[in-house]
Amino acid sequence: MEVNFREAGKITIIDLVGSIKTNEDYDVFKKSIDEAVSKGKTNVLLNFKNVNFINSSGIGRLILAAKRISEDNGNLKIAELSDDLKELFTFTRLDTKISIFEKEQDAIESF
């Protein structure tokens, strides 16, 4: 997996590219969250437009990241899930734990 960072005002947008299913992917993801938090950026938006797969361990890492950012009084949100991942996030009820938006702009405005 690859990550790219963007800023939208006080919000850090992390573009995730690829899949979240191997130990290497989990490391890359964790480091991206660590990097944001270490710079005091606690409003984080994960853009999933280019993510094609995530397994249960990847979902677990998402939850941990959301928890960590929440403990720093921040917010983690998600935008632009594919239809496949939307199905996954809905039936696991992950959408009740992390705010999910169709469009990035709507997510940005919600912070």
Next chain:
Amino acid sequence: MNATTKGKVLIVDDEEDILRLLSRALSKSGFEALSTSSALEALVLIQDNPISLVITDIRMPGMDGLDLIKQMQEINPDIPIVVITGYGDFSTASSALGRGAFYFLNKPFNIKTVVDVVNKGMRLPSRAVATKKAIAHTSITMNFDIPMEMDVVAGVSYQVSRAACNLGYSKHCYSLCVPFIIDELLTKEISHGLERNFDGSAGMSVDMNSERIIIEFQSNEGIFTSESFPSPLEEINFEDEQLLGMMMVRHFSNELNFSEDGKLVKATIYNEP
């Protein structure tokens, strides 16, 4: 289409140099080249012209190559697509292949390679017609003897997904249901084996035809009991990744059967119309 050309190729890239280079090379090789720096304009060209193949960059301002591929699937899913990616950008290339591209070229690319790939792409549509006819008469059996290593999971999942794709399964089946089931079952068995320093392997067999896929998984220590696969209606503890994974297996299977000793689990996925 001009009768003297080998086909019309559309090139989409925001770099003018690339457009010029590829247009010139493809014209010299007997193709009719159209070019544009805009993915939006590319969609219009595809609708208005008999395009035989598209070469597209991925990273472009505005609509990017991945979005272009997605939109193209709505207009004409039979047009072969080649993507151009940055050097070493295999994640993006993989995403593009997953969305329907049949080849990717890393920059900087060799012009001869581009022409070879275009020639190969031109043969794909006729091959697709013949393949469709053969699918109804095809069944595939795969047997795996998987070592206790997490690194092999992605490769096994890819093999089965690819076979399902070739047999005409829906994208929902081969890109979501199949890899989830295999990834979660294998990960659970291998994790269990690693914790117990098990020095063996996990057995998995796949039997598929154009109507259904049966994935049969053997657990060395009988960990696949019905209790380990919670119903989606149950409250989920997200910190229990394994339980979450097994719930996903149940959701993505049309049928799930277990042996009483927990050593065998069989997941069946039916092809969607």
